[in-house]
Amino acid sequence: MERANLSQEMEFELLGLTGDPQLQTLLFVVFLGMYIITLLGNLIMFFLIYVSTTLNTPMYSLLKSLSFLDLCYSSTVVPQTLVNFLAKRKVISGLRCMAQMFFFVGFATSECYLIAAMAYDRYAAICNPLLYAVTMSPKLCASLIVGSYGAGFLNSLIHTSCIFSLKFCGAHVVTHFFCDVLPILSLSCVKTLLCEVLLFVFAGFNLLSCTFTILVSYLLILITILRMNSAQGRFKAFSTCASHLTAVCLFYGTTLFMYLRPKSNYSLAQDRTVAVIYTVIIPMLNPLIYALRNKDVKEALRKVYSRKIMK
16 A cells, blocks of 8 residues: 555545535525534533433433534534535645544444444333333443444544545545545545455444344334333333434434445435435434424423523
8 A cells, every 4th residue: 555645735625516606505505504403403402401400311311412423523514515615616635634534434433323322222211111220320321422432433543544544646526525435535546445345344333233233122122012001101112212213214324325335336416415414414303303202301491491581
């Protein structure tokens, strides 16, 4: 493998989502609106769980971490995208591109593991409610959160260091709106087999192991729910899982499609559309999904609002 040519002077040109100036202005307004909703939604969810005594449970500690991750990995991509919508030269330096990839992959992979941890939490709460306080102790909950970050950024370090140790040639034109793994990898003028193998192995392990954990957890939950005699109990159990299942389908559906396809099936237009879903839309929807379908969150929000009014 040849020595890298990454330097402060090296730049990547990001082609973005479209070359039409009028459409870029429209997309700027749309993306800005969605990013503001993302910031407000996730910040409100984070601080609501932080200040509310009624939400001081493992489930909401995990949800608070999810809000933080959504905020971080969306902020890694969207601000630069907004700048590029209005800029004449849509460029990013090599070091900033490397940093963007490192933090995006790190936060996104951490979310992958955190969502799996949330599935295990729902399994413990529904299948073993009497032992829930012991099974999901504060220590274990903290370990799951820290472990998610550790696995996420270890994965990111491996991919980012491998890709940016390659030699890049030509015009450095990235057919994407941010420095994602596959578009940057395609710019290398040396053999990328090692990076491709590492990507397939680690992305496959991360996604499939987390998916397996989620599927097993919800299979056991389903079996437990079907054994319940009370229709009210079944409805309550289903309702506590509905928000998480929605988030799982959105996040894992797009990431599995994006990173575990054969190379022959890649489509630039399709990839950019899917990337918009998991970098912009999902972080915006997650706090809305959990807040609108969760009575505890809505009640805590009402109490906090009432205290502000009283003051």
